[in-house]
Amino acid sequence: xxxxxxxxxxxxxxxxxxxxxxxxxxxxxxxxxxxxxxxxxxxxxxxxxxxxxxxxxxxxxxxxxxxxxxxxxxxxxxxxxxxxxxxxxxxxxxxxxxxxxxxxxxxxxxxxxxxxxxxxxxxxxxxxxx
Numbered sequence: 001x002x003x004x005x006x007x008x009x010x011x012x013x014x015x016x017x018x019x020x021x022x023x024x025x026x027x028x029x030x031x032x033x034x035x036x037x038x039x040x041x042x043x044x045x046x047x048x049x050x051x052x053x054x055x056x057x058x059x060x061x062x063x064x065x066x067x068x069x070x071x072x073x074x075x076x077x078x079x080x081x082x083x084x085x086x087x088x089x090x091x092x093x094x095x096x097x098x099x100x101x102x103x104x105x106x107x108x109x110x111x112x113x114x115x116x117x118x119x120x121x122x123x124x125x126x127x128x129x130x
Contacts, residue, residue: 023091026084030076031092039096050096055089059103062089063111082108 028037031049035041039050049055055062066085069075076085082105089108093100 021084021087023087023089024095026080026088027091030080031088034073039092039098049092050098052098055092056098056100059089059093059101059107060111062093063103063108064115067108067112067115077112082106082112 027035034046035049036046039048041048041050063085065073066080066089067075067077080088085108086103086105090102092098094102
């Protein structure tokens, strides 16, 4: 009986570990098709994130841009939750030589709740379907 319980507990622990999401994985799923895995973007189409002063600047502005979209970029307001958005923005801000502070889920939630336009975006704009 103890052996069965141990096996069940190990199985649950393995499943919990397998469900851990990191910023790199969120980036690969939602961002890399346009901005490239290298963060170099596609000149003339999608801006580089590597060395980008905007993504390394004010986190509130970056969060707002990802939530609302900009210049052909889709909105991620309904397709990425606060925790995953914080993870992916932290990954972007600290990868490819970028040296900005991480973003917390609380910062994302604060920007999301401050944006009265956020509700319009959630209702009217299509979400990312990559």
